[in-house]
Every structure is written in C-alpha cells, then in structure tokens.
Amino acid sequence: MIDRLEKEVDMLLRHFDVLRMVLENEPIGIVKMSNETGYAHHKVRYSLRVLEEESLIEPTSQGATTTDQARAFVAELDDNVENISDKLEGMKIGEELEAGH
Structure with missing residues (x-):
C-alpha cells in the first residue's frame, strides 16, 4: 500500500x-525537457499528456506552453500540498504506539 503511494508521489x-x-x-519541447530533467522521453511525454488533460498546458508547433489555468493551479499548489501533508502527518501512529496509547 505504501509502495503504491510512493510511486504516485514520484509520478x-x-x-x-x-x-x-x-x-x-x-x-x-520533449527533447529539451528530457535532457534538462534527466527523465526519459516517454516519461516526459506522459507527463505532458496528463498536464494537457488537466488543461494546464497545450501543445504548439514550437513546444508546450502553459494555459491561463496553469497560473491559477500554481497559485493554489502550495496550500494544496500543505493540506495533503497535514493529512499524511495525521496518519502516523508509531509515536502514539510508543507512548502507549
């Protein structure tokens, strides 16, 4: 279960x-992104497809560009990540078990 979560987070x-x-x-373009990030071309292509499906980017003949929705998404991203992080923090039970709860 945790392995699956970790793979999702990595993706x-x-x-x-x-x-x-x-x-x-x-x-x-894909080649430049792949070279700069170290991700394989097919992984960059998949990520671009996901971002396009979410209406965050759009393909052009010169390469990928962002949409207006991308700026709004980025503006809210830190708060969303913090909320998820808080939920994950709440899942910890090791400290409670050590304290004898």
Whole structure:
C-alpha cells in the first residue's frame, strides 16, 4: 500500500517538474525537457499528456506552453500540498504506539 503511494508521489513530482519546466521555458519541447530533467522521453511525454488533460498546458508547433489555468493551479499548489501533508502527518501512529496509547 505504501509502495503504491510512493510511486504516485514520484509520478506527481515528475508532472510538477515538467510543468515547472514549461512555465520557465515555454515553449519547450520533449527533447529539451528530457535532457534538462534527466527523465526519459516517454516519461516526459506522459507527463505532458496528463498536464494537457488537466488543461494546464497545450501543445504548439514550437513546444508546450502553459494555459491561463496553469497560473491559477500554481497559485493554489502550495496550500494544496500543505493540506495533503497535514493529512499524511495525521496518519502516523508509531509515536502514539510508543507512548502507549
């Protein structure tokens, strides 16, 4: 169960890395993103597809560019990540078990 969660988090991190690259370098193509991030081409392509399905980027003949929705998504991202982090923190039971609860 935890392995699956860790894989999902790793994939989300890759999606965010790809989105960051697009935000900072748009328009940008798969080859450049792959070279700069170290992710394989097929992984970058998959992340771009996911970001496009979420309407955060759009493909152009020069490479990927962000949409207006991407800026709004990024503006809310820190709060969303903090909320998820709080939920994960609440899942910890080791300290309670050690304290004898």
